Amino acid sequence: MNVPPSRVPVLEWAGVSARRLERSSLAVPGTATGPADVVARLCGAHAQVLSAAELSVGLRLSDITRDGVRDALWRDRTLVKTYGPRGTVHLLPTQDLPMWTGALSALPASAGNGRGGVDLLSPQQTEEVIAAIADALHDAELSADDLTEAIVERTGPWAADPVMEAFQGKWPCWRTAMDLAANRGALCFAPNQGRKAAYTSPHRWLPGFTPTEGNAALAALVKSYLYAYGPATPQHFARWLAAPRRWASELFASLGEEIQQVELAGERAWVVAGDTEVPAEPARGLVLLPYFDAYLIGCQPRELLFPGAAAGRALAAGQAGNFPVLLVDGQAAGVWHQRRAGKKLFVTVEEITPLTAVQRKELDAQVERVGEILQGRTELTLGKVAVGPHA
Template sequence: MTVAAISWSAANARRMERQFLLNPAKPGQAGPGEVVDAMLAAHAQVMSAAELSVGLRMDGATRLDVRDALWGEEPSLVKTYGPRGTIHFLPVSELPMWTGALSAVPGGPSPFKAGDRLTPSQTDEIVGAIGEALDGACLTIDELSDEVVARTGPWAGDLVLPAFQGMWPRWRSVMHVAGHRGVLCFAPNRGRKVTYTRPSAAGSEEPPLSAEVAAGRLVRRFLYAYGPATSPEFAKWAAAPARWAGEVFASLASAGEIEAVEMEGVPSSWVVAGDTEFPAEPVRGVRLLPYFDAYVIASHPRERLFPGRAYERALAGGQAGNFPVLLVDGIVAGVWHQRRSGRRITVTVEPLGSLNAGQERELEGQAERVGEVLEGWAELVVGPVAVGAHA
């Protein structure tokens, strides 16, 4: 039986509150690990954007705090392959869930030619070789390639994968699988070269949770952070087959771990069982969010988060995250771009509507905060953003 209808504005306010977007975490309240845990994961394809995503959610934090959480003596974050096979920050404390759940998500059809694909046994062999090579080591991609080929055979090094300006060896097609199985993560750069290590060397030695337990926990965590949500919305976020996601939701519903609610006339939305309290007041205020911020990627329905002109201006073919966005009262109301020259950071913001005096002052404060997180001096420019979507 569904509970009373929940408005989108109430759901949106709860999402922002739980993600430290209404009130950034105070010192001692939550560190980078806890903040990323609240986000569920932080997209890190663009390092500066990931540092902003986390830093803007913490009062007074800078990118150095985020880097210390990644590479310091007691790391609380790991940079590895996360949902959708893309690079994310994940909290060390939840790696057993992530490795168990990501390994449980069924893969889609291979994009590679039949003769270039790896068999399941070859995939296992390569993942095992990666884990052995990275045990207690930090290796560049070339060093790791030599180790993998030496442990498997020349077939793993065949240059068959189309890359940016050439061809990559066959084994690299399953690097994300190694990340999902918990045997590979990023280590500090060696000069300009990216290096890799095992997550155990980054601070986590707990084994993965079982697939069933981990998948159920990930769904409950998703619903806590972004609910009410449907199983297709979760499937889209996780790049998982819709049927598999539906089966996980059905199992959790049967066990009484999640419950159905009605949001904006959609009765097939779900929340964690008993988690039905929502803020009475709508969101107020101005926020700047960077490329690929978790909030805009995971929040649905898109039509409510990106209303009117925002749906055309701030989405790339319906895909969220490709533009840094301006939020006004909890919805996307513009786009922005930053350009750095030394310590000066020019923040150009293109509102899609007029801002009142109070919102203009908040925008100035947000631009200043962007500069602080990135350890620079922000200069705010209000005007058209000429830069297109992130490729």
């Protein structure tokens, strides 16, 4: 995979940033055709908080509200809510679910992807739980409590032992296998039942669904990631996916001529083979990105996306996504926060560098767009964001 320096294309940050913004449908005008297309371009939309995912998708389309994202998810089923990168809840395109399940189920365990923590189930118990989940959800939508009962019926009372640390108590131990069950294609989210989360089988979303073979799925995922966020290194990919670095390096090496080296900011990185063209003009424009927006998580190097003071203000111990970000001309230029009170959305934007008059008008338009997507009336304040990360 090593290429002589004279043959390695050198890409400048300005062009790479502009290309990433175009491919993420953040450039104006955006080119995405609908929610599923947006999510495919992003390689998944983080949806631990669904309203953040709705905003991520809506900001990349000109004529959609949160209802349109929900329709794509629950009515049209062109999106599926399930466990994705880093063992966290994501929206994924239904048509790409075979690739995602094939790739994620082939990941080695690590502390960040949900399968490297405390081992509460034996390997045999894990397999029993996954088989029970698949059987119980084959043609049903069940709340977590109902699914617990169904799993216990198929395995035994041990599956309900409340030993898994949770937000406000302890969950039954079977839930330690939930993300692995989702990665294998046995489980995805269904519409909430009242205020309770519910689950079903992705086979109901995608008739004939079968996970792609692991090696082929991983190769496809690497190329999707590089197309969206390249140039990138195996270490960047490992961090994005929460996978071991050595494993990621070996995976990149196995792809041979399907990917190629380039140079960015004095470092070697990889793109899909032949994908070295960048726009002639640098990125322009202003956008408000919500918590854990995929663009913030996927783009590397961090020091170019979060230059200078932005690193100290918009990152949390080097981690992106914990703060909503004001992105100006492709770089973090501030943080923001929105608080809802009934139909009113109070938006506070903290600039790192004062905005120009033109950028101020763009900000007004962005805040108005946020209100359209989240279906509320907005009120903008420029000032200090007082809440901490992930508030």
